[in-house]
Amino acid sequence: MAKLVAVLATTHHPFFYRTSTLPAQERPAFADEWVRKVETYRETLTRVNPDVLVMVGSDHFHQLWLDNMPQFLVGKAPFYDANFHNEEREFGLPRMLLKGHEDLSAYMLREGLDKGFDLAFSNELRIDHSITCPIITVRPQNDLPIVPIYTNIFAPPLPQPKRFVQLGQAIREIIDSWPSHLRVAVIGTGHLSLELGGPRQFGPHGPDPEFDEKAVRWIASGDIEGALSEVTLDSLWQPGNATHGFMDFMLMMGVAGERKADHADTLDLFHTMEAYFTWYPNGVDA
Template identity: 65%
Template sequence: MATLSAVLATTHHPFYLKATELTPPEERIPQAAEWKRKVEAYRETLTAADPDILVMVGADHFHQFFSDNYPTFLIGKQPTYDGTFYNEEREFSIPKYVLDGHEELSGYMLQGLLDRGFDFSVSHELKIDHSIICPIITTRPQADLPIVPIYTNIFAPPLPSPKRFWDLGRAIRSIIDEYPSDAKIAAVGSGHLSLELGGPRQFGETGPDPEFDRQAIEWLSTGNVDAILENVTHESMAGAGNATHGFMDLILMMGIAGPEAAAYTDSLDLFHTMEAYITWYPNGDPR
């Protein structure tokens, strides 16, 4: 059977590459050097796991799905994936990518999810946006591993519940554990902590709700799913910032790992957002 070698839950800040490498040193933000150090340390948690395949979880930022037809959950199944949309190149200086797919694992996972009561959509012409490309840049910049992309709806109401995201993570874990292969699989997913987009709290000195951020990181790092499901609702996330629902993708990642303490936790308060970096090793810490 396959081995789940690591689970990574991370925020995805689209300006990372531009802020830390593509901007001249004299024009960089004061946190640029610390940000780069933290990301490179986090990258090592994936490198240590030595994966063969990446299952990647993200959400489409209305690049190809819209409120009139936004799949609740979707998996890609194709030999390659083009990455980066034009506005992401223009605004964030994110380069284009072509990522290999792993059609066999995609098909196996699709059937396994259907068997477990998750009615997934499937795409054979999916393009990848920064919710997956940013974690590629930060955790696997050589982009040399095949991926199985999973997209979730965190933007277009009605949204699934936080419990549904946790349950989906548990289902993905059971499928990986049963996959008939000697491959080492890592799951890398990105989402948000408290986040405001286009609202009055977007450009504050911290994320819009520092207390939510503190609690969220503590819950994730300690594997405290009971506290998450007791305290995190669509209403509470909206109160923390109008785009905070991306936290549900981090709940999903903890669902893949299980209700266990993380092996690695770090964060960075970056002006208008809190960045978080969390890694679990379900089958033992390779470090």
């Protein structure tokens, strides 16, 4: 059977690529610390030598819109074009081509349906920065095939937070049962408190530091029940208008199980809290 070797949950700041590639004299004051933290985080994936990456993200209204928004979607293409024109223009992100893993995609879709998730699928999915930014930060050589899984965190009606946790648990079970010798890592990206286009967008820190502190504690300690006891679709509007992305972190907690993270780190990046977590479900040397 396949082996789940690592679970990574991270934010996906689109300006990291541009910031990290600036000449030294042009870098902002926080750049070196940001790069150092990302490089340390990258090593948590490198050390387990994965063969395939299951990537959990959310389309930022690039390919999916209010008139056609699946709640949970599995990509099942052999290759994925990645990054859109506005991401090149606004964030300096490069165009990318990601290789797919069709066998695991098909298995994920079939088993997910049988576990009670009416998953959508796409053979023509194009990937945006919710997945390319984690590739850039933790696997910049872009040499591993992926299985992209998109969640709906933007277009109401949204799934309940517990449904994200349940999907994470199902993904874990599916990987554990996959008849393969390959080593699988799951990488998911979400948000802590976040404001997009609203009055709290570019403050001195994330729009709700109190929520960020609790969220980091829930994730780092694997406190799924604690998160579920306080997080609702209505409550997530309060920390910022884009904070529903935290449900992707909850999905990753479902994959990891109720256990303490083996790596937990944050960076207060003036307008948002960046966060990086890794779990080794079978031990670091598995």
